[in-house]
Amino acid sequence: xxxxxxxxxxxxNEANRxxxxxxxxxxxxxxQCADGKEAIAVISNQGSSFSLVLLDIFxxxxxxxxxxxxxxxxxxxxxxPVIMISSESSPESMEHAYRLGATDYIPRPFNMMIVRRRVxxxxxxxxxxxxxxxxxxxxxxxxxxxxxxxxxxLSHIVEFRNGESxxxxxxxxxxxxxxxxxxxxxxxxxxxxKSTKAMIANASALHDIGKISIPDSILNKPGRLTDEEYxxxxxxxxxxxxxxNQLPIYKNEPLVRSVFEICRWHHERFDGRGYPDGLKGDExxxxxxxxxxxxxYDALTSERCYKKxxxxxxxxxxxxxxxxxxxxxxxxxxxxxxxxxxKSELSKDMIEEIGKSESRLIAQEILENKNISRNDLLxxxxxxxxxxxxxxxxYGSDLIFExxxxxxxLIFSDKSAELLxxxxxxxxPASNRKLLDAMGIETHKKLEDEIYKTTAEATDGQCDxxxxxxxxxxxxxxxxxxxxxxxxxxxxxxxxxxE
Numbered sequence: 001x002x003x004x005x006x007x008x009x010x011x012x013n014e015a016n017r018x019x020x021x022x023x024x025x026x027x028x029x030x031x032q033c034a035d036g037k038e039a040i041a042v043i044s045n046q047g048s049s050f051s052l053v054l055l056d057i058f059x060x061x062x063x064x065x066x067x068x069x070x071x072x073x074x075x076x077x078x079x080x081p082v083i084m085i086s087s088e089s090s091p092e093s094m095e096h097a098y099r100l101g102a103t104d105y106i107p108r109p110f111n112m113m114i115v116r117r118r119v120x121x122x123x124x125x126x127x128x129x130x131x132x133x134x135x136x137x138x139x140x141x142x143x144x145x146x147x148x149x150x151x152x153x154l155s156h157i158v159e160f161r162n163g164e165s166x167x168x169x170x171x172x173x174x175x176x177x178x179x180x181x182x183x184x185x186x187x188x189x190x191x192x193x194k195s196t197k198a199m200i201a202n203a204s205a206l207h208d209i210g211k212i213s214i215p216d217s218i219l220n221k222p223g224r225l226t227d228e229e230y231x232x233x234x235x236x237x238x239x240x241x242x243x244x245n246q247l248p249i250y251k252n253e254p255l256v257r258s259v260f261e262i263c264r265w266h267h268e269r270f271d272g273r274g275y276p277d278g279l280k281g282d283e284x285x286x287x288x289x290x291x292x293x294x295x296x297y298d299a300l301t302s303e304r305c306y307k308k309x310x311x312x313x314x315x316x317x318x319x320x321x322x323x324x325x326x327x328x329x330x331x332x333x334x335x336x337x338x339x340x341x342x343k344s345e346l347s348k349d350m351i352e353e354i355g356k357s358e359s360r361l362i363a364q365e366i367l368e369n370k371n372i373s374r375n376d377l378l379x380x381x382x383x384x385x386x387x388x389x390x391x392x393x394x395y396g397s398d399l400i401f402e403x404x405x406x407x408x409x410l411i412f413s414d415k416s417a418e419l420l421x422x423x424x425x426x427x428x429p430a431s432n433r434k435l436l437d438a439m440g441i442e443t444h445k446k447l448e449d450e451i452y453k454t455t456a457e458a459t460d461g462q463c464d465x466x467x468x469x470x471x472x473x474x475x476x477x478x479x480x481x482x483x484x485x486x487x488x489x490x491x492x493x494x495x496x497x498x499e
């Protein structure tokens with residue numbers, strides 16, 4: 001038996017309430033309030049549980065119009081229909097009620113058939129409208145998800161070419177979201193709606209797409225760039241903007257314009273000393289200003305082939321001291337206010353970041369030009385995610401690593417990286433001296449042998465590995481695609497030799 005719709009009757013006259021209850025209780029669960037003040041309390045706390053409100057106009061202290069005003073202020077009126085019930089049927093009262101969001105108006109004396117019919121019709125109408133809205137929202141959400149994934153694929157292609165893991169893209173996006181949320185709490189100067197903030201966060205993933213124009217010898221040079229090389233590197237922002245601006249279609253779409261602004265101007269600085277155009281102050285679009293701060297912070301706190309990572313505290317200090325250029329003072333306030341949140345968000349266990357590997361896998365497939373359809377890739381990615389969730393559910397959230405064979409990339413959790421004293425993301429781990437020093441060459445080789453003993457049918461394995469006076473226990477599961485090993489999930493634990 002389906003659950004009955006709940007109706008709230010608000011009337012200071014007990015006889016009127018009882019009459020309406022008698023009319024409706026066979027078909028609905030009916031609740032009642034004796035005045036507007038009580039109704040506001042009930043609607044504020046339980047409004048979402050009701051399907052309809054029958055509301056009298058004239059009541060002592062708080063009348064029906066005041067109840068409607070509160071429902072408008074709380075935006076409850078958008079989802080909870082209200083039918084006015086009153087002996088007052090003047091055109092002015094009716095017009096006022098409709099202006100405040102009332103759905104219908106029933107004058108006294110009541111006709112039982114009319115009341116029941118209007119109540120049923122109103123509830124049905126809102127139910128259908130709600131389902132329609134949910135359907136549209138699902139379609140929009142799916143479209144946004146697909147757009148986000150495609151943007152991530154493009155951004156990860158750039159990251160792979162740059163010899164990085166793709167985490168920079170994820171970090172910049174999350175910092176951008178945090179700073180934008182803080183900025184909207186401080187000021188309405190930049191008219192940042194929820195959808196605009198989401199669009200800027202999406203667009204931030206492509207901030208460095210212009211680096212595809214930079215030669216590998218400069219892009220991945222391990223040491224300091226010469227003046228000439230640095231001049232070439234600086235051209236990536238203008239090149240990215242030009243690339244977006246030359247799109248034959250879509251270039252006037254808001255998302256694409258946001259990508260253009262961020263690509264071209266995320267190296268501009270508030271005092272006009274940035275590049276490529278020397279923009280000053282709010283000549284720089286706020287999208288580019290926010291991404292600039294996010295980009296600098298993550299660059300400082302990440303290890304690169306030419307530098308060690310700074311601590312969170314040191315990075316914030318350097319930015320606030322204008323050591324990386326001058327930024328919008330209001331954004332500096334946001335950085336101070338959001339510093340702990342940024343630190344917390346970016347130091348979460350790598351499970352969350354590992355879960356983003358769908359885009360990395362697809363990007364690598366594109367780079368390798370394999371003859372495989374996008375639908376097949378998505379199906380494989382979903383399969384990988386299901387296997388990962390199952391693995392983590394079985395073994396819990398111990399010290400975790402993931403090895404993606406497609407990219408020859410090893411990703412450690414914060415705890416694992418700290419335990420082994422290595423970077424969180426390692427490209428070409430078999431040749432990484434720091435990792436081999438930590439685990440030992442023989443230890444690493446033994447683990448590799450154990451992994452390659454698995455098959456698509458027998459994916460799980462474990463082994464104890466000794467390096468010096470330390471013993472590691474590693475449990476892992478391999479991931480397969482078309483009969484080929486594509487990746488490995490694992491847990492690491494430093495164990496007592498007495499075990």
